[in-house]
Amino acid sequence: MRALLTGNEAVARGAYEAGVKLASGYPGAPSTEVMESISSYKEVYSEWSTNEKVALEVAIGASFAGYRSFAVMKTVGLNVASDALMFAAGSQINGGLVIVVSDDVGRSSGDDYNDCRFYGQNAAVPILEPSDSQEAKDFMKLAFEISEEFSTPVILRLTSVTCKTKSLVEVDESYVYQQVENHKYDFSFQRTMITTMMTGIKNPTSPKLAKYYNNFTGTMRKLEDESNQLDINKLELDSKEIGVITAGVAYSYVKEALPEASVLKLGMINPLPRKLIKEIASYVKTLYVIEEGQNVLERNIKNIGVNVIGEELFPRFPEMIRLTPDIIEEKIIPGITKNKPREDVPFRLPMNCAGCSHLFVYHVLKKHKIKASIDITCGIIGAFPHVDAFRNAKCMGSAIGVAHGYNVLTKNPEQYVAVIGDGGFWNTGISGLINLVYNSGNSTVIIMDNSCVAMTGGQCCPSSGFGINYKPENNIEISDICKAVGIKDVAVIDPYNVDELEDVILKAVKSEGNSVVVVKKECITAFKPKRTGKCQVKQDSCSKCKLCLKIGCLAIERKVNAEGDEVKINGDICMGCKLCTNVCKRGAIEYVQE
Amino acid sequence: MCKNEGKNLIICGVGGQGIVLFGKILGQFLINKGYELKISDVVGLGQRGGNVECHFRYSNKPIMSPLIKVGEADYIISFEQTETLRNAHYLKDDGLIITSTFEMSSPTVNVEIEKDMEGNKTEIIKELGRNTFIIDVAKYSDTDINISQMANVIMLGFYSSFMGYDDSEMIEVMRKTINPKFIDSNIKAYELGKQICNEQKVAVVK
Numbered sequence: 001m002r003a004l005l006t007g008n009e010a011v012a013r014g015a016y017e018a019g020v021k022l023a024s025g026y027p028g029a030p031s032t033e034v035m036e037s038i039s040s041y042k043e044v045y046s047e048w049s050t051n052e053k054v055a056l057e058v059a060i061g062a063s064f065a066g067y068r069s070f071a072v073m074k075t076v077g078l079n080v081a082s083d084a085l086m087f088a089a090g091s092q093i094n095g096g097l098v099i100v101v102s103d104d105v106g107r108s109s110g111d112d113y114n115d116c117r118f119y120g121q122n123a124a125v126p127i128l129e130p131s132d133s134q135e136a137k138d139f140m141k142l143a144f145e146i147s148e149e150f151s152t153p154v155i156l157r158l159t160s161v162t163c164k165t166k167s168l169v170e171v172d173e174s175y176v177y178q179q180v181e182n183h184k185y186d187f188s189f190q191r192t193m194i195t196t197m198m199t200g201i202k203n204p205t206s207p208k209l210a211k212y213y214n215n216f217t218g219t220m221r222k223l224e225d226e227s228n229q230l231d232i233n234k235l236e237l238d239s240k241e242i243g244v245i246t247a248g249v250a251y252s253y254v255k256e257a258l259p260e261a262s263v264l265k266l267g268m269i270n271p272l273p274r275k276l277i278k279e280i281a282s283y284v285k286t287l288y289v290i291e292e293g294q295n296v297l298e299r300n301i302k303n304i305g306v307n308v309i310g311e312e313l314f315p316r317f318p319e320m321i322r323l324t325p326d327i328i329e330e331k332i333i334p335g336i337t338k339n340k341p342r343e344d345v346p347f348r349l350p351m352n353c354a355g356c357s358h359l360f361v362y363h364v365l366k367k368h369k370i371k372a373s374i375d376i377t378c379g380i381i382g383a384f385p386h387v388d389a390f391r392n393a394k395c396m397g398s399a400i401g402v403a404h405g406y407n408v409l410t411k412n413p414e415q416y417v418a419v420i421g422d423g424g425f426w427n428t429g430i431s432g433l434i435n436l437v438y439n440s441g442n443s444t445v446i447i448m449d450n451s452c453v454a455m456t457g458g459q460c461c462p463s464s465g466f467g468i469n470y471k472p473e474n475n476i477e478i479s480d481i482c483k484a485v486g487i488k489d490v491a492v493i494d495p496y497n498v499d500e501l502e503d504v505i506l507k508a509v510k511s512e513g514n515s516v517v518v519v520k521k522e523c524i525t526a527f528k529p530k531r532t533g534k535c536q537v538k539q540d541s542c543s544k545c546k547l548c549l550k551i552g553c554l555a556i557e558r559k560v561n562a563e564g565d566e567v568k569i570n571g572d573i574c575m576g577c578k579l580c581t582n583v584c585k586r587g588a589i590e591y592v593q594e
Numbered sequence: 595m596c597k598n599e600g601k602n603l604i605i606c607g608v609g610g611q612g613i614v615l616f617g618k619i620l621g622q623f624l625i626n627k628g629y630e631l632k633i634s635d636v637v638g639l640g641q642r643g644g645n646v647e648c649h650f651r652y653s654n655k656p657i658m659s660p661l662i663k664v665g666e667a668d669y670i671i672s673f674e675q676t677e678t679l680r681n682a683h684y685l686k687d688d689g690l691i692i693t694s695t696f697e698m699s700s701p702t703v704n705v706e707i708e709k710d711m712e713g714n715k716t717e718i719i720k721e722l723g724r725n726t727f728i729i730d731v732a733k734y735s736d737t738d739i740n741i742s743q744m745a746n747v748i749m750l751g752f753y754s755s756f757m758g759y760d761d762s763e764m765i766e767v768m769r770k771t772i773n774p775k776f777i778d779s780n781i782k783a784y785e786l787g788k789q790i791c792n793e794q795k796v797a798v799v800k
Contacts, residue, residue: 004621004631106636132632132660165634165660166621249660256659325659338664339683344711345676346700348608351643386705549704554643557699560710570698572742573610 005169007162010133011072011100012037013171014140019180020044021067021095024055026427027456028074030163031102035072035459039468043177047469048459051397051427052077056084056099060153063097066183068144070098075114076376076396077101080428082119085153089123090191090216093151094183096144102158105292106322113317115293120155120270121300124220127270128232129157129248133167139232139267148182150219157269159292160322161249187211224271232267235276242332243284245277245301245308250290250323257328269297274304281306288313288332292323350381354555355531355575357450357521358382360495361419362389362552363579364502370417370509372446373406375399375429377421378455379448387552390419397428404432404441415509419446422478423453426461430481436514437486444508445487445516449478450523458526482516489515496521498582524575533593534574535581537567541588548580548589556580600629600653602662604684607673608698609644612746615771616671617648619750622767623759624652634660643698645677671753673745674698675715682722690725690797692753694745695732725797727756729790737786744783751787761788 005013011034015023023038023046039046045062049055052073062069073081078101085099101116120127128143130136136158143154189212197204197212204210227233239260246254247266254263264280266272281287289298289310298310313331314320320327329336352358358379365372366389374380374389376396382389392402403418410416420429425447436443451465452458460467462476482490489511491504501519508515522529535555537548544565548556555573559566569580569589581589607613617633624631629652636647649662667685672678672693685691695716702708711718716728731748735741741748747768754764765781772780 002625004625004633161634161636161660164636165632166617167632167657167660168625168630252658252660256663324661324663326664329663341681341683342679345680346703346708346710348643348645349701351701385707386701546705552701554701556704558704558706559699 001171001173002168003171004166005133005137005171006033006164006166007130007133007136007158008033008164009037010136010169011140011156011158012041013169014137015068015070015098016041016044016177017137017172017175018096018141018144019068019178020070020144021179022046022059022062022069023072024049024058024069025072025100026052026055026077027423027453027459028077028102029456030104030160031072031074031100031158032456032459033163034100041177043179048461048467050462052081053084056081056088059097059099060084060088063093063095064188065095066181067095068180068182069095070100072100074102074104075116075119076104078116078119079114079395085119085123085125087190087192088153089125090152090194090214092185092188092214093147093153094185094188095181096147097153098140098143098147098156099153100140100156100158102160102163103293105159105161115296116155116157117269117293117296120157121296123153124216125153125155125270126150126223126268127155127157128267129269130162130267131248131251131265132162133165133169135232135267136162137169142232144180146223150223151184151214152216152219157248159248161292165249189214191216220271224274227268227271227273228275230268230273233273233276234263234265234267235280236263236265237280237283238262240283241285243280243287244290245280245287245297246290247297248292250292253323253325253328254290257325258332266297270300272300272304277301277304277306281308290314290323290328349384349386351554352378352381352552353524353575354553354573355524355577357448357495357519359551359553359577359579360498360501361446361448361505361519362387363498363583364505365389365417365419366550367502368506370505371414372417372419373399373402374419375421375424376455377424377448379419379421382552387550397424397432399424400429400432400436400443400445403443403445404436404439407441407443408439415442415444417444417446417509419448421454422447422449422451422463423455423461425478426463433482433487433516434485441514442512443514444505444511445514446505447478447482447516447518449518449520450526452523452526454523454526458523479516479518482518487514487516489513490518491516492518492520494521495519496577498579529575531574531576531594533576533591534571535569535576535578535589535591536571537569538588538590539566541586542567543586543588545585547585548583551580551583553580599655600651601668602666603650603669603671604662604667604681605648605650605671606677606681607646607694608677609646611646611673612743613646613648613673616746616750617650619764619767619771620650620753622771623764626763626767629654630657632657632660643701645680647677647681671749673749675719676700676711678719679711679715685724688725690727691719691722692727692749692756693719693729694749695728695730696745720798727752727794728798729794734786734790739779739783739786744780747780747783748787748790751784752791753787754784755788755791
């Protein structure tokens with residue numbers, strides 16, 4: 001049967017058909033759906049772990065127990081998990097171990113600086129890259145086989161378009177799940193221990209040493225040799241003029257834009273098939289490398305002494321946000337012209353949903369000119385210029401550490417506040433909080449508890465009260481954790497009580513020592529509460545001061561018509577949270593019960 | 595089974611308008627007809643209110659790129675008129691626009707860090723000089739259908755009627771895709787879309 005699957009769903013199906021026993025991960029666009037999909041297969045144990053590093057460690061443990069296992073994360077998450085990867089690489093592998101990593105290519109928010117292939121290279125592990133959903137499924141199965149045969153973790157690299165594109169996939173309906181086990185080693189040691197033993201002790205005689213020996217460099221050389229015969233590295237010789245080495249979805253763009261070109265399509269991008277690369281190089285007059293993300297393939301191909309055209313023709317950010325078939329045509333086909341997008345269409349910056357608790361905290365911070373750091377949460381939208389509530393925005397979980405560093409040294413009397421989401425708090429922020437107590441800091445931390453990891457679509461976290469492996473007795477209250485690690489001043493507040501929220505935050509900021517305010521309100525989008533009314537603008541009272549537009553609420557719009565500006569509230573989107581009625585100084589916004 | 599060779603559609607709008615569902619229902623309908631398909635949801639920056647583009651390609655031959663090339667879209671089906679204009683360069687010379695008059699102002703325009711386009715967007719769309727169907731969904735707000743929530747299915751009804759698709763086959767796909775709790779209201783919205791199409795047999799700009 002052929003089923004219409006996204007790349008993400010196809011990866012999950014491939015893992016299932018490979019007899020995988022464990023899947024662990026952390027949410028992150030564009031590959032969140034892999035976990036959501038695999039967790040629907042009841043035979044497979046799956047979990048959202050507290051962070052990416054833990055997720056990978058869990059998969060490493062399950063693999064060592066002999067079961068095929070995989071971890072899934074975006075490349076920004078692999079930044080967190082990279083230590084776990086570095087030490088799993090080169091160690092003895094039992095059950096196939098695959099790390100599914102997605103590069104969010106084409107996101108102008110800056111994810112393009114992260115390219116997971118650097119990690120694969122650094123760790124010296126194989127990287128496979130599918131170009132569509134069918135390959136996503138097939139490559140996932142192959143990844144487990146390579147992992148076991150060559151005793152190495154394998155990275156499956158996905159990019160946004162591969163993750164998010166639906167195409168038809170052959171699904172074997174008669175497949176009956178069968179877990180696959182592989183148990184070769186009783187020991188698995190990190191690579192540095194192995195190299196210490198192998199290089200330090202020249203004349204091993206003790207049988208005690210044998211368990212440390214693992215010729216991982218030899219294994220990778222063997223794989224490199226075999227990569228020239230691997231089915232997924234395909235040489236399609238055609239035109240003698242133009243040749244392209246490509247991988248992933250870029251392959252489909254090349255076939256669309258340059259149907260006559262000779263193509264070397266790499267299914268495995270690390271290690272590289274040297275013979276095939278040299279073959280296409282000697283066959284064509286001009287050889288290009290076309291790849292999504294940074295110019296990783298290009299550099300590696302140049303390193304083996306093959307001259308290719310890449311970056312010089314395809315400069316990256318800011319000239320190119322994402323690769324498209326149009327860019328390939330424009331750069332390579334002489335004389336081609338393309339329609340250009342209009343320059344006068346306004347850009348859409350991201351917005352918090354109407355009624356979002358973050359809007360209330362932005363309001364208090366701005367009203368009292370409180371300086372604050374934010375990190376990766378829906379609250380980072382508040383750092384964009386249309387809201388303008390934060391001075392500092394950095395990586396997930398960072399807000400507490402950043403505020404502490406600022407407060408420890410600054411001579412200013414004002415206290416710099418950390419704002420962090422519940423997702424970020426559990427991911428890595430909790431370490432920052434412990435550090436605050438441990439080093440006798442003096443900071444205020446506002447934790448936005450919306451009962452889920454909201455930005456990626458409302459996945460569970462340790463305090464969310466639901467989840468794949470949820471038991472009520474194991475739910476952890478954030479305020480309990482804060483008190484347990486030694487924060488004495490902990491308040492929990494419903495942000496919809498705006499005045500009280502203001503008082504609580506101001507009191508915390510002014511207090512001596514560390515303090516935490518837990519702002520507790522369920523995510524509007526994930527929990528879909530019923531509204532009891534909505535807000536509307538009384539046009540004759542409105543002075544058009546536009547203060548309400550600065551709240552950053554999606555429902556409040558400025559409409560320009562013949563008479564000039566008009567501020568309107570979209571009644572379909574408004575949640576009736578009443579923040580705007582509080583902000584409006586002229587009482588021109590009213591709440592209407594439904 | 596495959597009556598024509600296939601088409602390239604850009605389906606666009608803003609987050610929360612149900613564009614992904616539109617693509618899903620239409621996709622399944624066309625799979626049943628035996629077509630090859632690639633549907634790529636390209637979501638812009640961030641949360642609600644961000645622009646959403648779906649590159650939807652179906653063909654009776656294998657499809658390579660999931661992204662439609664500039665100037666190669668047969669139709670733009672748009673749920674928001676700023677997005678119609680953002681994507682207009684994708685349209686073929688003889689391509690066709692089906693657009694809602696719904697408009698959600700951009701946050702950058704709201705706080706005046708960016709200027710809005712000059713003039714009425716519906717008029718700007720007409721001035722593109724393409725075959726254009728303009729759907730003023732708000733005109734039907736006195737019906738018992740929640741226009742803002744159902745805009746996607748209303749557009750589906752319009753498109754289906756425009757293409758001459760078999761209603762019973764489409765509704766069958768809807769039944770398999772949409773939560774049974776909401777299926778009746780969705781079928782109503784689909785019927786409204788058909789009705790609008792019948793009222794507006796001729797494109798605004800020819």
